[in-house]
Amino acid sequence: MFNKTVDLSMLNSDKYSMLVGKLDENINYIQDKFDVRIKVASDSLVIDSEKEENVYKAQLLFDNLIKLLKIQKNIELKDVKYSAYLINSGRTEPIADYINETILYSSMGKPIRAKTLGQKKYIDTIKENDVSFGIGPAGTGKTYLAMAMAVRAFKNKEVNRIVLTRPAVEAGENLGFLPGDLQMKVDPYLRPLYDALFEMLGHDNYDKYVEKNQIEVAPLAYMRGRTLDSSFVILDEAQNTTNEQMKMFLTRLGYGSKAIITGDITQTDLPRAKKSGLRTVLKILKDVRGIGIVYLANNDIVRHPLVQRIITAYDKYEEDLDKKED
Numbered sequence: 001m002f003n004k005t006v007d008l009s010m011l012n013s014d015k016y017s018m019l020v021g022k023l024d025e026n027i028n029y030i031q032d033k034f035d036v037r038i039k040v041a042s043d044s045l046v047i048d049s050e051k052e053e054n055v056y057k058a059q060l061l062f063d064n065l066i067k068l069l070k071i072q073k074n075i076e077l078k079d080v081k082y083s084a085y086l087i088n089s090g091r092t093e094p095i096a097d098y099i100n101e102t103i104l105y106s107s108m109g110k111p112i113r114a115k116t117l118g119q120k121k122y123i124d125t126i127k128e129n130d131v132s133f134g135i136g137p138a139g140t141g142k143t144y145l146a147m148a149m150a151v152r153a154f155k156n157k158e159v160n161r162i163v164l165t166r167p168a169v170e171a172g173e174n175l176g177f178l179p180g181d182l183q184m185k186v187d188p189y190l191r192p193l194y195d196a197l198f199e200m201l202g203h204d205n206y207d208k209y210v211e212k213n214q215i216e217v218a219p220l221a222y223m224r225g226r227t228l229d230s231s232f233v234i235l236d237e238a239q240n241t242t243n244e245q246m247k248m249f250l251t252r253l254g255y256g257s258k259a260i261i262t263g264d265i266t267q268t269d270l271p272r273a274k275k276s277g278l279r280t281v282l283k284i285l286k287d288v289r290g291i292g293i294v295y296l297a298n299n300d301i302v303r304h305p306l307v308q309r310i311i312t313a314y315d316k317y318e319e320d321l322d323k324k325e326d
Helices: 013-020 022-034 052-071 077-088 117-128 142-155 182-201 203-211 243-250 277-284 305-325
Strands: 002-007 037-040 044-049 131-135 161-166 215-219 231-235 258-263 291-295
Touching: 002 052, 013 022, 013 052, 022 037, 022 052, 022 077, 044 052, 052 077, 117 131, 117 142, 117 291, 131 142, 131 277, 142 161, 142 182, 142 231, 142 258, 161 182, 182 203, 182 215, 203 215, 243 258, 243 277, 258 277
Parallel strands: 131 258, 131 291, 161 215, 161 231, 231 258
Antiparallel strands: 002 044, 037 044
């Protein structure tokens, strides 16, 4: 029998509760995941197992979680699962060593930072390139982190303006039947962008910057014929662009500007006859200098844990469907 003791004396009562989880859910998960037994005391815990490797992995996981608690206000079961996934993948470095950089503080003082190694790679790619692509399923933070980087660049006076756009493509609903003028019709499509901006800037600051034309949220059609200098431009839901729209958007970029294109190539709302401009451009620009492409995966999903399971189930269903068609 092999065993190790993990010192918890440096944790206050709140941190201790977060480490073990609600109703000991974190402890129970780790026991099942690594086939170990864990005895918890007030200032330590003892891990034992018949396999030394299992004890080593569980101890490493607790060490990583304790480091994570130093840079985060709390940890959840999804953090435990992600750290366990990294250890089983051979990544023994604490995730806290990679995600300790705060991109921005929200208007309520909440730190915004990467939560996975995929997200960290995405942020680094945005820093290093003038045009970046963030591709991945819902919940991976591709749009939210892009907007955080845009707001940071704007606050640091690296750019003079933020431009956020997305194609107003009907996803199973008829745009023409919505009430109001064109702007009112497309506002529902832009709502996720507004919500993120309100969180990061606050309503008053957002209104002030919009009034000064320093922040613009508009449908993609409004980009035609423009040159965007000294701007941080984000194209969201890019899987719903046509080839012509994608080319139009990319050629709007002016001096001193950055562009981020985000999308999920598995969720295209275009008519069947139309090819997604995002799929095409990823092939065309994959080797062009100054352009970075990051693919985020299911393990980078930071929404409710059920979202990851839903997406995995859909991926399996579509994979099985493709095999039957072949």
